[in-house]
Amino acid sequence: MTIKEWEQEKSVLDQVQLWAVSQTNTRPLAITDTNAIVAYEPIGTVQQCSTGTGTHCTAMLANQDEQYFSGRPGDEIILEFDRPESNDDVSLLLFAQGRDYSAEPLMQSPDHRTPVTAPVTSKSIQVFVQLTTGLWQPLQRLHPRENWANSELLNLINLDLPADHIAIKLVWTGRHDIDWASVVTTQSVDQSKVLLPLVAAQHSQFGDVTACLLSIDHHPITLIPGQEISLQFSVPEQFDVTAALFFSSRGYYYSK
DSSP states (O other), X not given: OEEEOOSSEEEEEEEEXXXXXXXXXXXXXXXXXXXXXXXXXXXXXXXXXXXXXXXBOHHHHSSSSSOOEEEOTTOEEEEEEEOOSOOTTEEEEEEEEEOOOOOOOOOBOTTSOSBSSOXXXXXXXXXXXXXXXSOEEEXXXXXXXXSOEEOOBEEOTTOOOOSSEEEEEEEESSXXXXXXXXXXXXXXXXXXXXXXXXXXXXXXXXXXXXXXXXXXXXXXXXXXXXXXXXXXXXXXXXXXXXXXXXXXXXXXXXXX
């Protein structure tokens, strides 16, 4: 397989993995905020959505369509969902795109591989969940990419939530769009996933970078628009050809 930087950004990759997941159902796969791969199923869309000025925006977030909420710094919206009977395996999923980023200039070592500075990203969507006390507890900061994509699953397990609803507050510190939000149930796939070993990684500029992408060792590889990495993974002899393939990477990115 080949990976490319197709947005106007600079990606920094420290590890890549390819998982084969055998499933008895067709649930889509996602990654959680703790980096676990799970199957998920939407169980509740937004029942009510209002902005800080009182404007209703429920229809904008009910489906993945051409209607969406375009937020600017200082905007906030509150999403309300029906509370499921149990929140033992409940998470929040958002479908978003990014329009605004903030990052320190990228400095690199002489080999052009290892960044000297870490990214500083302040323009995000801050996510809060309301507890039974009425207080808003910070849940996560989301940094949507340039193109539409699902967020990671935000875990609502073991939180002291109101008995009849789930309330989520989103606060914008940059320009980002939200098209869909849902409460989902999740199911572990740990018993049915198999890691396919990385055997070769060839960068279009740096050549063989296999050793750099095998593990999280803080010797990452940069990828800018126009560059690509060709990856080869080993497949076991008794391989389930119907398995879903889930590609994951660890790293970060800068806006160009």
